[in-house]
Amino acid sequence: MHIRRSKDLVKWIFENQHKFQTVRSCSSSLRYKELEENAAQAQAEHVAPPMTAADDKPRPHITPEISFKHEDLQVRLAAPYQLNPKPEVTDLGFGKYFTDHMLKINYFKQLGGWQKPEIMPFENLSIHPASKALHYAIQLFEGLKAYRGVDDKIRLFRPDLNMERMNLAAQRSGLPTFDGDELIKCVSRLVQIDQEWVPHSETSTLYIRPTLIGTEPTFGIMAPESALLFAILSPVSAYYKTGGDGAVSIYADPNVVRAFPGGVGNRKVGSNYGPTIEATARAAKLGHHQVLWLFGPNHELTEVGAMNIFVVYVNEQGDKQLSTPPLNGLILPGVTRRSIIELASQWEDLVVKEEVITMDKVIELNKKGRLLEMFGAGTAVVISPISKVGFLDHEIHVPTMKQAQPVFQRVKDTLLAIQYGHIEHPYAKVIS
Amino acid sequence: MHIRRSKDLVKWIFENQHKFQTVRSCSSSLRYKELEENAAQAQAEHVAPPMTAADDKPRPHITPEISFKHEDLQVRLAAPYQLNPKPEVTDLGFGKYFTDHMLKINYFKQLGGWQKPEIMPFENLSIHPASKALHYAIQLFEGLKAYRGVDDKIRLFRPDLNMERMNLAAQRSGLPTFDGDELIKCVSRLVQIDQEWVPHSETSTLYIRPTLIGTEPTFGIMAPESALLFAILSPVSAYYKTGGDGAVSIYADPNVVRAFPGGVGNRKVGSNYGPTIEATARAAKLGHHQVLWLFGPNHELTEVGAMNIFVVYVNEQGDKQLSTPPLNGLILPGVTRRSIIELASQWEDLVVKEEVITMDKVIELNKKGRLLEMFGAGTAVVISPISKVGFLDHEIHVPTMKQAQPVFQRVKDTLLAIQYGHIEHPYAKVIS
Numbered sequence: 001m002h003i004r005r006s007k008d009l010v011k012w013i014f015e016n017q018h019k020f021q022t023v024r025s026c027s028s029s030l031r032y033k034e035l036e037e038n039a040a041q042a043q044a045e046h047v048a049p050p051m052t053a054a055d056d057k058p059r060p061h062i063t064p065e066i067s068f069k070h071e072d073l074q075v076r077l078a079a080p081y082q083l084n085p086k087p088e089v090t091d092l093g094f095g096k097y098f099t100d101h102m103l104k105i106n107y108f109k110q111l112g113g114w115q116k117p118e119i120m121p122f123e124n125l126s127i128h129p130a131s132k133a134l135h136y137a138i139q140l141f142e143g144l145k146a147y148r149g150v151d152d153k154i155r156l157f158r159p160d161l162n163m164e165r166m167n168l169a170a171q172r173s174g175l176p177t178f179d180g181d182e183l184i185k186c187v188s189r190l191v192q193i194d195q196e197w198v199p200h201s202e203t204s205t206l207y208i209r210p211t212l213i214g215t216e217p218t219f220g221i222m223a224p225e226s227a228l229l230f231a232i233l234s235p236v237s238a239y240y241k242t243g244g245d246g247a248v249s250i251y252a253d254p255n256v257v258r259a260f261p262g263g264v265g266n267r268k269v270g271s272n273y274g275p276t277i278e279a280t281a282r283a284a285k286l287g288h289h290q291v292l293w294l295f296g297p298n299h300e301l302t303e304v305g306a307m308n309i310f311v312v313y314v315n316e317q318g319d320k321q322l323s324t325p326p327l328n329g330l331i332l333p334g335v336t337r338r339s340i341i342e343l344a345s346q347w348e349d350l351v352v353k354e355e356v357i358t359m360d361k362v363i364e365l366n367k368k369g370r371l372l373e374m375f376g377a378g379t380a381v382v383i384s385p386i387s388k389v390g391f392l393d394h395e396i397h398v399p400t401m402k403q404a405q406p407v408f409q410r411v412k413d414t415l416l417a418i419q420y421g422h423i424e425h426p427y428a429k430v431i432s
Numbered sequence: 433m434h435i436r437r438s439k440d441l442v443k444w445i446f447e448n449q450h451k452f453q454t455v456r457s458c459s460s461s462l463r464y465k466e467l468e469e470n471a472a473q474a475q476a477e478h479v480a481p482p483m484t485a486a487d488d489k490p491r492p493h494i495t496p497e498i499s500f501k502h503e504d505l506q507v508r509l510a511a512p513y514q515l516n517p518k519p520e521v522t523d524l525g526f527g528k529y530f531t532d533h534m535l536k537i538n539y540f541k542q543l544g545g546w547q548k549p550e551i552m553p554f555e556n557l558s559i560h561p562a563s564k565a566l567h568y569a570i571q572l573f574e575g576l577k578a579y580r581g582v583d584d585k586i587r588l589f590r591p592d593l594n595m596e597r598m599n600l601a602a603q604r605s606g607l608p609t610f611d612g613d614e615l616i617k618c619v620s621r622l623v624q625i626d627q628e629w630v631p632h633s634e635t636s637t638l639y640i641r642p643t644l645i646g647t648e649p650t651f652g653i654m655a656p657e658s659a660l661l662f663a664i665l666s667p668v669s670a671y672y673k674t675g676g677d678g679a680v681s682i683y684a685d686p687n688v689v690r691a692f693p694g695g696v697g698n699r700k701v702g703s704n705y706g707p708t709i710e711a712t713a714r715a716a717k718l719g720h721h722q723v724l725w726l727f728g729p730n731h732e733l734t735e736v737g738a739m740n741i742f743v744v745y746v747n748e749q750g751d752k753q754l755s756t757p758p759l760n761g762l763i764l765p766g767v768t769r770r771s772i773i774e775l776a777s778q779w780e781d782l783v784v785k786e787e788v789i790t791m792d793k794v795i796e797l798n799k800k801g802r803l804l805e806m807f808g809a810g811t812a813v814v815i816s817p818i819s820k821v822g823f824l825d826h827e828i829h830v831p832t833m834k835q836a837q838p839v840f841q842r843v844k845d846t847l848l849a850i851q852y853g854h855i856e857h858p859y860a861k862v863i864s
Contacts, residue, residue, distance in 0.1 A: 095651025098562060124558040125566075129664050130530060134557075134645055137569035137702030138709065174709035209651065213566055219527020219641065219666065219812075221705050221738060223713055232561050234651065255694055262689030264707040270569030271703035273653050275696040277570065277606035281655055306653060380651075 067179035068105050068114035068229075070186050075193070077101070078121035086197065089204050092237040094380065098122055099194040099206075099233040103186055106215075107176045109225040114178065117186045119193060122232065128217035132224045138214030139270040140169040143379045144335075146191045146206040146233075146431070148198045149421025154191060154432040156208075157379075157419050159184045161335045166210060169267040174223025175212050183210065187231050188431040195432055197235050202420050204237040207380070239306065239381040240289050245401050247387035248376070250292040250304055251283035252359060254392070258293035258302065258330070265302070265330040272332075276305055288390055290376075295330055299359035302330045307376030307384060308337040311357055312407045314370040319351050322407055326354040336377040339427060340411050350407065359391055366396055373400040375408040383412035499611035500537050500546035502618050507625070509533070510553035518629065521636050524669040526812065530554055531626040531638070531665040535618055539608045541657040546610065549618045551625060554664065560649035564656045570646030571702040572601040575811045576767075578623045578638040578665075578863070580630045581853025586623060586864040588640075589811075589851050591616045593767045598642060601699040606655025607644050615642065619663050620863040627864055629667050634852050639668045639812070671738065671813040672721050677833050679819035680808070682724040682736055683715035684791060686824070690725035690734065690762070697734070697762040704764075708737055720822055722808075727762055731791035734762045739808030739816060740769040743789055744839045746802040751783045754839055758786040768809040771859060772843050782839065791823055798828055805832040807840040815844035 078100045087097050102122045106115040132138040142162045147155050163180025170177045187208055191198065198206040210231040214224030240248050256279040259265020264272060276291065283291045292309065293302045301309055302325055315321040322344050327333050345352045365371035374386040385408045389396040400406065418425040510532045519529050534554045538547040564570040574594045579587045595612025602609045619640055623630065630638040642663040646656030672680050688711040691697020696704060708723065715723045724741065725734045733741055734757055747753040754776050759765050777784045797803035806818040817840045821828040832838065850857040 095562065098649075102561060122561075125561050126556040127559050129534060129554075129557050129643070129662055130527065130641070130666070133566060134571055135573050135641070135643060135702055136705035136709075137571060138706045139566055139569060141567050172710055173706055174713060207651070209562070209567070211561070211567060217530075219639070219668075221708065221712065222716075223709050230561055234562070236651075257692055257694030260689055260692035260695070262687055263692070269706060270567055271706045273568035274570045274605055274701060274703045276653065277568075277655050278604055280653065281606060284654075 066113065066177075067182050068117050068186075069179075070117065070182050070189070072116040073119065073186055073189060074116055075119045075189070076121065077193070082121050084122075086235070089199055089201050089235075089237065092199070092204055092235055094236045094239045095207065095209075095234045097235055099197040099235070101190060101193050102233075103190045103210075103229075103231040105178075105186070105229040107227040107229070109176075113176065117182075119186075119190055125228070125230070127215065130217035130219060131213070131215045132218070133213035133215060135219070136214075136221055137269070137271045137274065138173055138175065138224055139212070140166065140173055140175065140268055141209055141211040141270070142166045142268060144208045144210075145236075145379055145419075146198050146208060147419040147421075147428075148200055148205075149419075151421050153421060153430050154195060154198055155419060155421060155428045155430050156184070156188070157415075157429075158335050158339065158427050159187075159429060161338065162210075165268055165333065165335075166212065169269050170212055172264060172267045173212075173214070173269055175214060175227050178229070183229070183231075184429075190231060190233065192432045194233055197233060199235050199237075201237075202416065204235060205419075207234045207236040209234065236380075240384060242289070245385075245387070247385045247401050248289040249287065249388035249390065250290050250376075250386055251286055251288035251390040252292040252294050252299070252301075253279060253283070254294050254299050254359075256291065256293075257295065258291075258305065259295070261329055263330075266327065266333060268332060273305070280305070283390075286390060288388075292389060294359060298356075301325055301357045301359065301362070303332060304376050307378035307381045308332070308334040309357075309386075310337075310340065310373075310375050310377060310408075311362065311365075311371070312373035312375075313365045314372065315351060320349065320372070320407070321351040321353060323353045323355050323357055325357055334378055336379055336382070336415070339415065340377055343414055344407075344411065347410075362389070363391075363396060366398065371398060372403055373406055373408055374398045375400065375411075377411070382415065383408050498545065498609075499614050500549050500618075501611075502549065502614050502621070504548040505551065505618055505621060506548055507551045507621070508553065509625070514553050516554075518667070521631055521633050521667075521669060524631070524636055524667055526668045526671045527639065527641075527666045529667055531629040531667070533622060533625050534665075535622045535642075535661075535663040537610075537618070537661040539659040539661070541608075545608065549614075551618075551622055557660070557662070559647065562649035562651060563645070563647045564650070565645035565647060567651070568646075568653055569701070569703045569706065570605055570607065570656055571644070572598065572605055572607065572700055573641055573643040573702070574598045574700060576640045576642075577668075577811055577851075578630050578640060579851040579853075579860075580632055580637075581851075583853050585853060585862050586627060586630055587851060587853060587860040587862050588616070588620070589847075589861075590767050590771065590859050591619075591861060593770065594642075597700055597765065597767075598644065601701050602644055604696060604699045605644075605646070605701055607646060607659050610661070615661070615663075616861075622663060622665065624864045626665055629665060631667050631669075633669075634848065636667060636669045637851075639666045641666065668812075672816060674721070677817075677819070679817045679833050680721040681719065681820035681822065682722050682808075682818055683718055683720035683822040684724040684726050684731070684733075685711060685715070686726050686731055686791075688723065688725075689727065690723075690737065691727070693761055695762075698759065698765060700764060705737070712737070715822075718822060720820075724821060726791060730788075733757055733789045733791065733794070735764060735766075736808050739810035739813045740764070740766040741818075742769075742772065742805075742807050742809060742840075743794065743797075743803070744805035744807075745797045746804065747783060752781065752804070752839070753783040753785060755785045755787050755789055757789055766810055768811055768814070768847070771847065772809055775846055776839075776843065779842075794821070795823075795826075795828060798830065803830060804835055805838055805840055806830045807832065807843075809843070814847065815840050
């Protein structure tokens with residue numbers, strides 16, 4: 001065939017598209033019917049029934065029948081030439097480098113639900129451009145870390161809490177739920193395979209990012225019939241770039257709102273983050289690291305986006321008090337947050353409380369010299385002391401770094417001791 | 433080399449990873465520096481400066497220097513064997529089928545910004561699993577349609593308004609903005625190439641979905657330094673599956689909230705949709721098509737997620753009034769909504785108003801027999817009459833379908849007449 005002019009080529013395509021139509025649409029419709037019959041048969045044989053999106057009751061105990069299973073895990077190792085060089089620990093930053101392998105678990109409602117988990121060489125995802133994850137933010141993630149202990153053993157920190165939260169986010173997003181223990185086992189195997197990526201350092205860790213996205217390629221705004229759960233690993237060091245003392249500065253702007261009653265502020269879904277980018281960039285321009293999200297006419301402190309917030313002050317009774325806002329639906333229920341409350345409650349020299357904290361209260365405590373510390377807490381940031389809060393046109397200088405024996409340091413030391421195996425503790429789970 | 437045991441293989445990998453490290457990390461760091469220098473040089477030569485995320489002023493007139501350009505468009509046609517069969521019009525549904533080509537435009541801040549637009553065979557996207565679009569919902573989209581007119585010409589409906597809205601959403605999301613006219617030209621060329629996919633029918637159209645996602649593969653929650661703008665096309669018919677009369681039923685639940693002041697309810701970003709899936713599924717279980725999103729203690733009507741809402745009633749003066757809630761930051765500024773207001777304002781027998789409408793008002797008007805119609809309006813749904821509103825434990829039966837000469841029908845007929853070329857009108861833009 002001779003090369004035709006471009007216009008002729010296009011014309012040729014139009015004409016031939018029509019001819020293909022009848023034949024192909026028949027065969028494709030046949031294939032589709034076969035799939036449906038197979039799925040129906042699979043269901044009749046008591047294979048995993050597909051999850052319904054509208055089920056809104058918390059489901060902490062997922063029965064194994066409706067989950068993927070670690071015992072089905074298939075592993076395909078990277079070829080030697082696919083292995084990536086490991087960066088210097090000093091160059092790590094946060095979430096810039098990724099390891100050699102990843103975990104993928106597909107979900108297809110019409111094929112009976114969850115498919116077999118697969119570990120494979122790290123690769124780009126092949127995603128249909130109409131996937132609901134890319135248009136309607138049907139997506140959620142978790143963040144946990146693998147720590148290399150003083151005994152060279154690798155530990156996770158309370159991974160069961162991440163799994164519980166991930167399942168709650170899945171329910172809220174119309175995505176399928178699963179047995180958290182099975183995912184912990186699959187992720188642990190992934191970490192084992194890439195274990196040399198777990199830094200030999202107590203200032204760095206291997207960050208684990210399980211992610212669940214809706215992959216169904218249709219434009220209806222509804223629960224997807226297909227999904228992909230994947231986990232990737234990234235060796236990380238400090239989350240923030242800070243000055244010499246390691247303290248951060250946060251900016252509270254009552255005109256921007258992160259979450260609201262009836263929304264998803266208490267679920268770790270993508271939709272909580274995209275809308276914060278612009279306000280965070282504005283805060284950065286003013287020299288702050290992050291936004292302190294307020295809510296309501298009283299400017300209640302909620303959280304900082306990448307971390308929960310804690311305040312240490314001298315209370316009315318003259319006692320030292322560690323406070324954090326209560327989980328009111330607007331705040332992400334942090335694993336670190338919960339652990340701090342549980343650990344510090346056992347310390348006799350400290351009153352620990354979940355209570356509403358307003359900006360007025362922070363300002364008043366500071367004026368009276370009773371505000372001692374503020375700090376953020378989260379898996380990514382660990383414990384991040386806060387030395388400054390910008391609020392409207394004033395700056396609140398918090399004497400966090402001026403305390404002789406600051407609470408934030410004690411909290412941090414306790415967490416790191418558990419995470420890096422200096423002490424035995426039920427929060428730490430040895431996986432390798 | 434002999435096949436080793438699996439454990440040995442893993443061990444071999446660990447050992448060899450280390451050896452690779454020094455050499456590779458050197459060369460990669462060199463390459464990186466070259467790129468940075470090139471980008472710096474490009475900027476010195478007055479190539480497009482990268483956009484800043486924090487710029488929050490509306491920017492209706494984007495200067496061409498910082499945009500991709502239609503004149504750079506590269507076209508690669510699908511091979512004959514890549515062409516897809518066209519489904520029957522009766523089988524179309526909404527957003528289930530896609531055409532043979534797509535448009536892609538990459539943005540790399542370090543390479544000077546927007547790259548050349550490309551039209552290519554429709555294919556899956558290859559996306560890094562750490563892309564911000566998949567974790568932090570840094571993503572937005574538009575929806576417009578190509579109509580095949582009675583004269584066989586293909587028209588778009590006010591595409592400039594979609595481009596303006598897309599740029600506002602990009603600014604709000606820390607994504608790069610562009611010249612809307614250039615994207616209209618690129619999309620028009622895409623529609624021309626796939627023009628046989630524009631249905632020969634006045635009940636079907638070719639839906640155009642431009643989408644912009646953040647592709648930078650790092651875990652920091654901040655504006656991405658790389659992005660992908662793509663457009664895909666889908667032949668569509670009715671958005672809702674309705675009963676015989678074509679009317680839909682909507683459910684108003686004051687306990688769920690779509691948007692809030694300080695949020696992104698007025699921008700077409702993914703984050704507005706994911707959090708609505710669960711509530712929509714609950715409404716569907718109760719037999720409704722969609723959720724009517726309310727706001728505030730007075731249960732103000734805002735919108736319906738896939739459409740804006742209109743109410744027709746007899747006002748205090750005894751005149752027939754067409755009302756829709758004002759754009760208060762919680763409502764998507766619909767192109768169809770705006771067009772209806774503009775068109776109906778010229779009709780002398782109708783009072784047209786943007787006004788706060790509460791559920792109490794709807795109930796009271798209905799009790800007094802003054803509520804005549806309710807309908808939804810949007811590009812996807814066109815005009816969708818509403819015959820029932822579920823609210824708490826009562827059902828409001830709206831006599832929309834019982835009017836002799838309903839406003840919704842007149843609005844719909846006017847829009848379709850413009851869109852399908854029955855009348856000449858400046859809203860319609862002939863592209864082929």
